[in-house]
Amino acid sequence: MDPKVNGQLQHDWSWLIAAYLFLGGVGGGAYTIGAINSFMGEELGLSTTVALWIAFPALLVGTMFLIADLGSPSRAVLAAMKPKTSWIARGTLIISTFMVLSFLHLVLHQFVAVDQSVLNVIAIAGIVFAIGTMAYTGILLGASKGIPFWRTGIVPALFVISALVTGHFALMLGIAVFGDIAETSAMLRVMALEAAVLVAIEVLAILFFLQAAFRQPDPRESAERILRKRMFVIGYFILGLAAPLVLMLVAYRAMAGDGAGVVTILGLGAVLGLIGGLILRQAVLICGALPTLNMAGFEFRRIHRPKEPKPGIGMLPPS
Amino acid sequence: MPRYGMVIDLKRCYGCYACSMACKTANHTPPGVFWARVLMGEVGKYPNAVRQALPVLCMQCEQPSCMEVCPTGATQQTDEGVVIVEKDKCMGCKYCIMACPYGARYSVEEWESYFPDGLPLSPLEEFQKKAWEEKSGVGVATKCDFCCDRIGDGREPACVEACPAKARIFGDLDDPNSEVSILIKKERGQVLNPEFGNEPKVYYLLPR
Numbered sequence: 029m030d031p032k033v034n035g036q037l038q039h040d041w042s043w044l045i046a047a048y049l050f051l052g053g054v055g056g057g058a059y060t061i062g063a064i065n066s067f068m069g070e071e072l073g074l075s076t077t078v079a080l081w082i083a084f085p086a087l088l089v090g091t092m093f094l095i096a097d098l099g100s101p102s103r104a105v106l107a108a109m110k111p112k113t114s115w116i117a118r119g120t121l122i123i124s125t126f127m128v129l130s131f132l133h134l135v136l137h138q139f140v141a142v143d144q145s146v147l148n149v150i151a152i153a154g155i156v157f158a159i160g161t162m163a164y165t166g167i168l169l170g171a172s173k174g175i176p177f178w179r180t181g182i183v184p185a186l187f188v189i190s191a192l193v194t195g196h197f198a199l200m201l202g203i204a205v206f207g208d209i210a211e212t213s214a215m216l217r218v219m220a221l222e223a224a225v226l227v228a229i230e231v232l233a234i235l236f237f238l239q240a241a242f243r244q245p246d247p248r249e250s251a252e253r254i255l256r257k258r259m260f261v262i263g264y265f266i267l268g269l270a271a272p273l274v275l276m277l278v279a280y281r282a283m284a285g286d287g288a289g290v291v292t293i294l295g296l297g298a299v300l301g302l303i304g305g306l307i308l309r310q311a312v313l314i315c316g317a318l319p320t321l322n323m324a325g326f327e328f329r330r331i332h333r334p335k336e337p338k339p340g341i342g343m344l345p346p347s
Numbered sequence: 348m349p350r351y352g353m354v355i356d357l358k359r360c361y362g363c364y365a366c367s368m369a370c371k372t373a374n375h376t377p378p379g380v381f382w383a384r385v386l387m388g389e390v391g392k393y394p395n396a397v398r399q400a401l402p403v404l405c406m407q408c409e410q411p412s413c414m415e416v417c418p419t420g421a422t423q424q425t426d427e428g429v430v431i432v433e434k435d436k437c438m439g440c441k442y443c444i445m446a447c448p449y450g451a452r453y454s455v456e457e458w459e460s461y462f463p464d465g466l467p468l469s470p471l472e473e474f475q476k477k478a479w480e481e482k483s484g485v486g487v488a489t490k491c492d493f494c495c496d497r498i499g500d501g502r503e504p505a506c507v508e509a510c511p512a513k514a515r516i517f518g519d520l521d522d523p524n525s526e527v528s529i530l531i532k533k534e535r536g537q538v539l540n541p542e543f544g545n546e547p548k549v550y551y552l553l554p555r
Contacts, residue, residue, distance in 0.1 A: 036450060038444070038445060040441040040444050040445070040454060041441060041445065097440075097441075098438050098439045098440055098486070099437070099438070099439020099440075099441070099454055099456055099485070099486025099487055099488075100437065100438050100439045100484075100485075100486045100487055101438070101439075103419065103436070103437070103438035103439075104438055106418070106419035106420075106421075106436060106438055107418050107419065107438060107440070108418065109418060109419050109420050110417065110418055110419070110420050113415045113416070114415070114416050114417060114418040114442070115416065115442075116416065116418035116440055116442050117418035117419075120418065168442075169445075171416065171446075172416075172442070172445035172446055173412040173416075173446050173447070173448050173543065173545075174412070174444070174445050174446050174447045174448045174449075174450065175445055178445075316445075318448065318450045319448050319540065319543075321386070321401070321403070321449070321539050321540060322539070322540060323537045323538070323539050323540070323551060323553070324537045324553055
């Protein structure tokens with residue numbers, strides 16, 4: 029049977045969920061890098077402080093986006109009732125624990141004088157849950173049986189890498205804005221190189237993801253759709269990946285000299301990279317299509333669910 | 348305890364959409380929501396191509412992926428094997444919609460009029476909206492439940508009753524003498540996308 033009926037895109041998850049996945053990734057990525065830096069010595073202390081100020085607010089705002097997307101937000105407290113089988117329930121537990129840890133870490137780091145060993149214990153636990161949060165944002169999609177595009181197996185890895193990239197960019201932006209450039213330029217130079225390497229890995233991950241999608245019929249349809257979207261090609265691939273990669277390398281080279289004007293280049297690259305991370309998630313979400321129905325050699329395509337009601341019988345169509 | 352299932356004979360179905368209309372009438376589903384849908388496709392190649400209708404609904408899977416991913420436990424399976432949504436437990440995360448490979452689930456947050464240009468709801472729509480909100484709720488996942496309430500009254504699901512070609516047969520899959528069991532065995536009933544592993548309880552009899 030020829031697929032004469034339109035394929036059907038999911039349209040129930042969009043910007044609010046994309047923002048939730050994005051902010052969860054930024055929070056997890058920034059925290060992971062900042063907490064690892066806390067073990068590296070005093071000179072990286074600023075990056076830990078900035079990371080802590082990014083992580084908890086990002087998670088809080090991200091969770092608000094998720095709650096805003098719920099059809100019945102008042103029942104959000106039931107979200108973790110079935111962690112044995114549901115990734116949303118598991119994710120709720122992971123993110124909630126991570127939020128508590130990141131908040132505790134922030135308060136103890138900034139406002140309470142405690143022994144470094146206590147902070148180290150919190151940091152180690154926090155890193156575990158931060159990685160869990162980054163992975164969860166991808167696994168949530170990867171576990172959706174109804175959307176083959178998300179189930180190619182690469183989405184969790186892609187989202188973890190993207191979370192590290194966006195977390196890194198958020199951290200650089202924070203350091204550039206709140207730090208003294210004379211004191212932080214050496215750290216920012218190293219971070220620019222790290223960012224370039226991470227972005228290069230993300231480029232490989234997205235290419236691998238698309239290649240995997242093109243190898244199967246149903247994900248291929250979504251992959252073709254995503255590549256037809258200007259938002260993805262220009263907004264993500266060119267402005268969100270290629271441009272930051274170039275800008276980070278330019279900044280890295282420029283900082284070897286006097287470093288004049290480099291903060292602007294770094295800031296621009298970081299902002300573009302962050303926007304790219306959000307666009308990636310939105311594009312992956314809205315290009316998710318349901319699988320083709322088939323049975324004993326027959327193949328069917330679903331009709332498109334009309335979003336707008338059609339004119340009723342006896343009614344004139346709108347002029 | 349019966350284990351309900353359905354057989355849809357594609358040789359008999361000619362795509363009249365009576366099942367879709369009967370479902371909307373019985374369950375007061377809002378605009379854009381079709382618990383019972385009919386997909387159209389083509390079989391064969393020119394000059395021997397023919398259109399073929401494929402009625403679809405919730406497959407009432409034995410291993411429902413929607414139930415597996417539901418974080419609140421709102422999606423449940425009755426003793427008769429019917430997958431239902433307990434509206435007071437659903438938080439409207441829509442994860443079940445993403446998990447259902449058959450696209451059988453919907454979430455409606457606002458009832459929009461069937462009529463264009465922002466016209467107010469007609470009296471019939473007002474009645475349907477109220478009935479829908481009482482039965483299925485607002486902002487929660489909804490789906491076909493094999494017309495549980497009608498089955499309880501000893502009737503068949505609305506789509507089965509309405510089918511003019513008798514293409515839909517409803518019954519107990521565990522009863523070897525039921526019409527559904529006999530048809531599945533005799534005519535080699537097939538399920539959609541068995542590779543999903545959901546074990547649907549809606550079987551199809553293929554056109555020859």
